[in-house]
């Protein structure tokens with residue numbers, strides 16, 4: 001909790017990385033101080049950055065707990081500076097280290113700007129891949145939760161041109177195994193029903209509109225169904241998210257980023273949560289980006305960050321209950 005709350009034993013300890021310093025992440029961290037949250041939050045950020053943003057948007061910091069990681073150069077709202085990219089990555093390293101050591105029960109990330117990190121000469125496609133590397137996890141899965149659905153992805157941050165070649169039988173099998181495992185173990189769904197999209201229009205139209213469904217997706221689904229997994233598909237992606245399917249699926253599995261996330265964000269932008277599956281640590285995140293246009297204005301909506309914190313609390317409690 002960040003506003004007035006009675007001290008309580010065993011609240012989940014959650015690290016929050018403030019993200020890109022020129023974006024809305026620092027504003028959202030300040031906004032957390034205005035809410036009562038049943039967790040011990042540690043904001044990992046430059047202390048003076050958060051203080052300055054609080055002053056800018058006219059909100060008190062209260063007893064917000066901030067662990068200081070110094071900026072490389074002063075940050076102005078809305079003005080990206082590649083010099084601060086190493087700071088952004090350092091906040092992530094610190095949170096991961098704390099989660100791995102047991103100091104934190106989970107980490108929640110505010111948005112980073114992928115482009116400016118690359119401008120600094122650091123190859124970076126997203127938190128998901130960076131955290132996989134830091135935790136030595138060979139395969140992670142991105143799943144978003146919102147709008148009454150869960151949507152996981154086979155391919156994440158890659159050019160559309162590269163997608164078909166990146167969908168392989170071993171990769172698909174490994175992702176479905178992780179997804180199934182985490183839906184059971186982390187989300188407590190005993191028999192998850194996973195609806196799997198095809199890659200091509202009409203799921204390939206029997207091979208006339210592409211052969212990935214026949215050659216890659218169907219053989220993997222048949223193999224895993226043989227092990228007892230409840231898998232539907234490959235389904236035409238244009239109708240996969242029908243209202244009827246929303247009531248029946250525990251999770252949709254999309255072949256590429258915008259096939260799944262455009263639908264989810266249409267239904268829930270600003271209230272959705274991004275969760276990384278397959279890692280030894282719990283990580284949730286906002287569903288939006290750095291919104292440079294809103295940084296320092298006080299107009300950013302903290303809804304997604306609050307929902308991400310609540311999901312982290314729930315997943316940490318589920319994990320504790322299983323120990």
Ligand SMILES: NC(=O)C1=CN([C@@H]2O[C@H](COP(=O)(O)OP(=O)(O)OC[C@H]3O[C@@H](n4cnc5c(N)ncnc54)[C@H](O)[C@@H]3O)[C@@H](O)[C@H]2O)C=CC1
Nearest residue numbers: 110111112113114115285287288289290291293294300301
């Ligand atoms: N979790 C993360 O670190 C994510 C980072 N990004 C990064 O963010 C950067 C900017 O991405 P964009 O595509 O421009 O998306 P964006 O989400 O930053 O902005 C899209 C639109 O939504 C509005 N918006 C976003 N968050 C809002 C909030 N909390 N309250 C009110 N309005 C909000 C913005 O003002 C803008 O009009 C990119 O570098 C992208 O890679 C994008 C998504 C997730």
Ligand SMILES: NCC(=O)COP(=O)(O)O
Nearest residue numbers: 126127128129261274285
């Ligand atoms: N569209 C989701 C997104 O870009 C966030 O990715 P990540 O930084 O959480 O890997």
